[in-house]
Amino acid sequence: MFLARVEGSVVATKKDASMRGRKLLVLRPQLVDEKDPTRFRPGVNTIVAVDSVGAGTGEMVLFCQGSSARLAPNLKEAPVDAVVIGIVDTVDVLGKEIYNAK
Amino acid sequence: MMLARVEGNLTATRKHPSLGGWRLVICQPVGVRGDPEGAPLVAIDGHGAALHQRVIVSTDGAAARAVVKDPMSPVRMMIVGIVDEVEAPVPPAVPAL
Amino acid sequence: MRVGTVIGRVTLSRAVPAVVGARWLVVSPFTRDHFPGPGQAPVGLTREPSLVVYDNLGGGVGDTIGFVEGREAAVPFAEPTPIDAINAALVDEIFYAPLT
Numbered sequence: 116m117f118l119a120r121v122e123g124s125v126v127a128t129k130k131d132a133s134m135r136g137r138k139l140l141v142l143r144p145q146l147v148d149e150k151d152p153t154r155f156r157p158g159v160n161t162i163v164a165v166d167s168v169g170a171g172t173g174e175m176v177l178f179c180q181g182s183s184a185r186l187a188p189n190l191k192e193a194p195v196d197a198v199v200i201g202i203v204d205t206v207d208v209l210g211k212e213i214y215n216a217k
Numbered sequence: 218m219m220l221a222r223v224e225g226n227l228t229a230t231r232k233h234p235s236l237g238g239w240r241l242v243i244c245q246p247v248g249v250r251g252d253p254e255g256a257p258l259v260a261i262d263g264h265g266a267a268l269h270q271r272v273i274v275s276t277d278g279a280a281a282r283a284v285v286k287d288p289m290s291p292v293r294m295m296i297v298g299i300v301d302e303v304e305a306p307v308p309p310a311v312p313a314l
Numbered sequence: 315m316r317v318g319t320v321i322g323r324v325t326l327s328r329a330v331p332a333v334v335g336a337r338w339l340v341v342s343p344f345t346r347d348h349f350p351g352p353g354q355a356p357v358g359l360t361r362e363p364s365l366v367v368y369d370n371l372g373g374g375v376g377d378t379i380g381f382v383e384g385r386e387a388a389v390p391f392a393e394p395t396p397i398d399a400i401n402a403a404l405v406d407e408i409f410y411a412p413l414t
Contacts, residue, residue, distance in 0.1 A: 116338070116366040116399055118324070147321065147340060149359035158363065167396075168328050177326060177338070177366060179396045182385045186394035187330055200333060200396050201326035208322035208340060209375065216327060225410035227317070229380065231371050232403035233390065241380065241403065243317075243410060245346065251413075256345045256362065259315040259380050269413050278386040291402050293386040294315060 118145045118155070118203060121174050125163055133193045138166040140199060142178060152208050164197035165190060175203040175214060218297065219246045219274045223266045224257060235282075235290030242266060242296060244274050249305035260294035261285070271300035315380035315402055318343040320373050321359060324366055332395040337369040339401060341381060350378075351410050367399040378405040 119142035127139065144158030162178065167187045170176045176199045184198040185191055206214035221244035229241065239261040246254045251271075258274065263284065266272045275281070278293040285292055322340035329336070343362040344350075367381045380403035387400040 116368075116397065117363070118366060144363075147342070147359065147364040149342070149361055149364075152321065152359055167330050177324065177329075179398045181398050183388045183396050183398040185396075186332075186388055187396040190396075191394075198396055201329035204325045204327040206322060206324050206340065207375075213322075222413060224412045225408065227380070227403075227408045228406045229403035230406055232380070233371075236403060241315075243408075245412065253346055253412075253414075256316065256343065257349060257410075257412075259317055268411060278384070278389065282389070289390045289392075291382040291386045291390050291400055292315075293382055293384065 116177050116179050116200070117158070118206065119143055119162065119176055119178055120145055121170050121172050121176055123172055131194055137193070139163050140166050140170060142176065145175065147208055153211055153213050155213070162197050164199050165193070165195050166199050168199055168202055170199050170202050175216065177201040177203060220249070220300070220303065221246045221258070221272050221274045222251065223268055223270050223272060225268070227259065233291055235285045235287035235292060236261065239263070239285065244272060244296070247271070248311065249303050258294055260296050261292055262296040264296055264299055266296055266299055271303070272296045273298040273300060315382050316343050317378060317380050317405065319358065320375050320377045320379060321364065322375060330396060332391070332393050333368070333397065338366050339369045339373050339379070340364055341367050341379065346412070349410055350408060365399055367401050368397045369401040371401050371404050373401050373404055378408065379403060380405060
């Protein structure tokens with residue numbers, strides 16, 4: 116799994132029938148900056164993921180990729196490879212809290 | 218599968234039960250000339266591969282689960298053979314970075 | 315499995331039912347240049363992207379772990395569990411002798 120910021124959402128009118136009714140979020144992965152572990156650095160790739168927890172733009176989330184994404188509720192038959200599985204409360208790195216949702 | 222060179226091993230007391238009794242071998246993926254490609258991986262070994270021997274590593278989870286005899290095992294990487302020789306007469310075309 | 319150092323922890327305020335209450339470790343994977351030899355301390359952060367792994371072995375910051383990625387991470391669970399990385403081994407000792 117990776118941490119990510121929700122940058123927005125995607126609207127797609129023409130899509131696979133099994134994707135109807137799913138909210139699709141645009142994610143920017145957040146990696147711990149190896150040069151300064153009190154900060155994140157953004158990942159290079161933009162990820163589109165199915166929302167399974169009701170996350171909104173600006174929130175920090177945890178997302179899962181690959182065929183495991185289809186193990187999220189009601190996604191068994193959906194052609195998806197990324198799903199948001201949680202909304203992040205805190206992130207601690209090397210003894211410091213580097214993210215808090217509050 | 219991957220071509221790899223054995224470069225060590227590790228021990229772990231607390232681990233998934235299906236790994237109990239298995240050698241956990243550090244395998245460095247290599248090209249045909251033995252040049253390292255990427256980060257070392259850890260695979261289970263049932264063939265007694267020796268340090269610096271070249272081996273073939275499979276990442277097929279289903280095959281690994283069958284070998285450890287546990288359908289709920291998370292294991293995926295497994296040494297499936299020890300290399301006698303690699304024939305590669307034409308210099309490999311390694312993509313530019 | 316890949317090997318890495320546990321550098322942190324994540325808590326969630328909301329999660330899909332299968333993973334409510336789970337432990338999540340932030341892990342920095344070892345690279346060939348950053349791989350501790352025998353008796354060496356764990357390395358700290360490497361250039362490899364740090365990822366989050368599901369943990370049910372009780373790993374903590376500073377531990378070296380072996381983690382499995384991909385669909386196999388979800389295999390140990392009776393209920394469908396949408397995870398793609400799991401802590402599979404808390405490493406006691408590494409013997410590493412690269413050729414070069």
